[in-house]
Amino acid sequence: QAQLVQSGAEVKRPGASVKVSCKASGYTFTDKGITWVRQAPGQGLEWLGWISAYNGKTKYAQNLQARVIMTTDTSTSTAYMELRSLRSDDTAVYYCATTGWATVTDFDHWGQGTLVTVSS
Amino acid sequence: QSVLTQPPSVSGAPGQRVTISCTGSSSDIGAGYDVHWYQQLPGTAPKLLIYTDRNRPSGVPDRFSGSKSGTSASLAITGLQAEDEADYYCQSYDSSLSGVVFGGGTKLTVL
Numbered sequence: 001q002a003q004l005v006q007s008g009a010e011v012k013r014p015g016a017s018v019k020v021s022c023k024a025s026g027y028t029f030t031d032k033g034i035t036w037v038r039q040a041p042g043q044g045l046e047w048l049g050w051i052s053a054y055n056g057k058t059k060y061a062q063n064l065q066a067r068v069i070m071t072t073d074t075s076t077s078t079a080y081m082e083l084r085s086l087r088s089d090d091t092a093v094y095y096c097a098t099t100g101w102a103t104v105t106d107f108d109h110w111g112q113g114t115l116v117t118v119s120s
Numbered sequence: 121q122s123v124l125t126q127p128p129s130v131s132g133a134p135g136q137r138v139t140i141s142c143t144g145s146s147s148d149i150g151a152g153y154d155v156h157w158y159q160q161l162p163g164t165a166p167k168l169l170i171y172t173d174r175n176r177p178s179g180v181p182d183r184f185s186g187s188k189s190g191t192s193a194s195l196a197i198t199g200l201q202a203e204d205e206a207d208y209y210c211q212s213y214d215s216s217l218s219g220v221v222f223g224g225g226t227k228l229t230v231l
Contacts (some may be wrong), residue, residue: 015124035220037166044122045158045166045209094167104213104220106156106171113165116128 002027004096004111006065011117012086019082020114022096029077030054031049035099036081037072038092048094051079054101123148124210124223131229132200140226142193142210147219150191157186157195159181160207160225168194169208189198197228 007021022034036048050058051070058070069082079096094114097107132138140156149155157170168177170186173193176193185196193212197204210223 005196043223044225045211050220058220062217097166101218105154106168107158107166107211108168108171108177110165111166 001104002032002098002109004098004109006094006096006111006114009039009043009117011119013057014086014088014118014120015063015083016118017082018086018116019080020096021083021118022079022111024053024077024079024098025091027098028105029072029073031101032098033101033104034070034072034079035097035104036068037097037107039095039113040092043092046092048081048100052101053079054057059104086116088118090116092116121174122224123214123216123217123221124200124212126210126223126226128224129227129229131231133231134200136196136200136204137196138200138228139197140195140208140210140228142195142212142223144191144192144193144214144221147216148191148212148214149188149193151215155186155188155193155217155222156211160209162206166209200230201213202230204228 003026033052050055051058064110066082071080096111127200154172158165159169160168173188214221
């Protein structure tokens, strides 16, 4: 059974960067892709992007592609999401989830979420 | 404003049947892209409920079912139980945005 464990909560100043990790276990890491989704307080789900753990191909949400970078480390089965130039409206719980390796499909296993708070 | 439109809330008594709609357009659901549904219990991560329009992952009760027609999809829940009280989200792909889109979410209240 796939399991994703994310890094702990972060508090950042506006303009800073944050890097969230997502360590996978229970499956062959390169057989799947990792997608990132965030949820602002009291709001719905927003898709951030996807990375194939098989070949490193990425696809980012248009409104974030200038500020987000997604990477993987296959040696440790860990995915990373870095968001730069943080603003107060980036405050949210950030989730990673497994999905297809060739393209984004359904999100079948989710991490526990990482709260990122952006505040001066 | 979400690309996919869901009712903000639905409710039903225990044992009843409820449906949650997810309305898109010709660039997402209407273009034939798969629709997936998630259940999010309070304070927890979302959980995959229905994938590829109508398929249930292992462990999801058959009280949950999905369908799709034209530019819309629906999630039906029969035999409502108190534990079904949660937020429900639909997800698809939008070719004009070249990315994944979610519905705004529907809060299900079991009366």
